[in-house]
């Protein structure tokens with residue numbers, strides 16, 4: 001791969017798209033390093049922007065960075081390059097969460113164009129409509145999550161209150177007023193459905209897969225005219241062992257429905273999140289992660 005594939009300008013554009021991803025309280029807990037010589041962009045967790053409260057193991061950081069990774073993969077595909085992704089490429093560097101290599105020619109598929117087209121329009125909108133999401137659309141969303149190595153389980157009405165009650169009794173939630181404030185609005189107005197992104201394991205790679213799955217679901221939902229808002233509280237406490245999850249790990253709760261769009265939130269400028277490594281510095285630096 002040549003320098004042409006990943007010029008500094010291209011890296012800036014790709015990272016700008018990546019950072020449109022959602023994150024807890026819009027914390028944007030990521031930073032990016034572009035290595036033009038290897039045509040690689042790396043995603044790191046940014047400890048200065050992680051929220052200690054309520055996320056002691058960094059699950060929410062991994063989910064947010066997984067969502068940014070999904071956007072980055074789409075942006076690379078739309079730039080005409082095949083995105084080759086590795087999760088946790090250097091186990092001894094826990095902050096390096098993923099890398100994407102621009103690997104040769106790629107013709108973007110219509111589905112990729114559709115998702116890419118709504119990246120800038122997606123937002124954590126509270127659904128307020130009175131129409132149920134059709135089963136056909138829910139099935140499409142579930143398939144999107146499966147593609148990313150996770151699952152989307154739509155909660156049956158009979159499960160909703162029980163799962164939320166289990167969630168609400170968790171002591172971590174009770175100690176965080178911002179989260180209980182969010183919960184007070186649950187399960188939301190009529191016509192709102194609750195779905196949970198689940199994974200088979202509960203490790204860092206699974207959290208990154210959950211983040212990619214969440215973003216795939218959110219973008220596909222936005223493309224289908226849905227409003228969706230994410231919530232994390234179901235992650236902890238007794239809810240984890242509820243029968244609604246059939247032995248899987250619930251990573252992220254999503255409220256799905258219809259309604260008017262809310263205002264979009266802003267992001268930090270790209271120069272604050274991206275470091276483009278000059279060739280000379282790259283040569284002096286440690287051997288880059290294989291990507």
Ligand SMILES: Cc1cc2nc3c(=O)[nH]c(=O)nc-3n(C[C@H](O)[C@H](O)[C@H](O)COP(=O)(O)O)c2cc1C
Pocket residue numbers: 020021022023024025026027060061063064067122123124125179182229230231232233264265
């Ligand atoms: C891992 C994660 C956890 C989140 N948890 C909550 C939450 O508990 N309550 C809430 O209202 N929004 C939550 N959100 C949504 C964020 O607040 C929202 O994504 C962020 O403010 C950026 O806004 P945007 O998604 O509209 O761009 C979460 C998002 C992510 C990615």
